[in-house]
Amino acid sequence: MQTILDKNQLHLTIQRLAHQLVENHPDIENVALIGIQTGGIYLADKIVEVLKAINKEKKIQYGKLDITFYRDDIRKELHVPNHTEIPFSIDNKKVVLIDDVLFTGRTIRAALDALQDFGRPQKVELCVLIDRKSSRQLPIQPDYCGKAIDSIITETVKVKWDREEVVLF
């Protein structure tokens, strides 16, 4: 098992991602942050925490999206659906999708489909903690990336939120 990010690095990376979001979006009130169930929620929670600390007086719009019903492998295996909660309109907003690991790109494909059912955003960006580059099966790339790594398809990348580290095995 190989450690990709330890506790300290993970903390710094999340700080950086949050600051990059603020840098690119001075109008942070007009941005809708959407965490993807379930791994993306942990990262999104942390990023939102940092954003709130930076923009004390501004309101951060934060939602949760579950993509189970939009998966393209529903015939292979049924997955347990999780809760979706987007308590605001995303029409004409800048949406930032947040997920922990970007791998084949199929989750993000499903998330983009799901987003359409909530409205027509002005723009959609993607923020991930780990980018398993060269494993992509669809033309999808992140706009904000914590760390890009090389890995083969049989390996697993796991973000252990309880121990605050990212490992490859």
Place this chain on the structure above:
Amino acid sequence: MQLSTKHLLGIKDLQRSDIESILTTAKQFKEVLQRPIKKVPSLRDTTIVNLFYESSTRTRISFELAEKRLSADTINFSSSGSSIAKGETLLDTVNNILSMKVDMVVMRHSASGAPHFLAQHIPAAIINAGDGINEHPTQALLDGFSIREKSGTLEGKKVVLIGDIMHSRVALSNIYLLKKMGAEVMVAGPPTLIPKYITEALDVHVEYNLKKALQWCDVANVLRIQLERQNQVLFSSLREYNLAYGVSKKLLDSLNKEIIIMHPGPINRGVEIDSDVADSNQSIILQQVENGVAIRMAVLYLLSEKSQ
């Protein structure tokens, strides 16, 4: 996550974990139904036939809507105007439809056990939408879901089913489901409409006095008096039934607590339930109908994998 069964023939065959899976999934589908676009692409490769050999408004519309919200292709069939009149058997009809590549069958039939018979002979997944006086599983699931939504849990809840227990498939499915989920069940109604050995067979309480039954319960599920199934006279008149077993506002006000009122529909106003009760805040009749779509989406979604 997977159900232990390929078909949904009745609550009797389900495990408690199956019921939990269906109720949990339905909760997520209920959220889908609140979205600006109330539709997901999960079943867009699935074709479903709705075979209704018996009349239905709610169940039929609810299933059809659930199928459409899941992006499935649907075909509707009702016995009037079909080849049933020409003498085709049930099995032949269904096999002919299935040869046109249909994946799932939703069926209502006036004969108890019709879907069970079909399940032994055809490969598609079958969902029972009510068979004779046997079971109506999706109704019981949506009733359980509605109680849980309103009061948090089914465990330990006291539920009374009032009315024609003898001829009611809703009652039987509800009893199975509530017992499996840890609720206490009582049946109440005139002795002629309550099966003789029901306590021994299904482990439910029996009460012939409506006021005592209401005083005991947390939830009262008022069943419809099935006028179409009363060939012999089981009570003297609708007026008399209403006086003895009709749920009225006055009766509810005389209790020292507020109970939840349910009804599977269609309501005979002024017979088993009075209008001011049916339309009151205590009644969750319309929420039941709303939840029905989410429950049926969950059932179709969870069975779709095995139909392929």
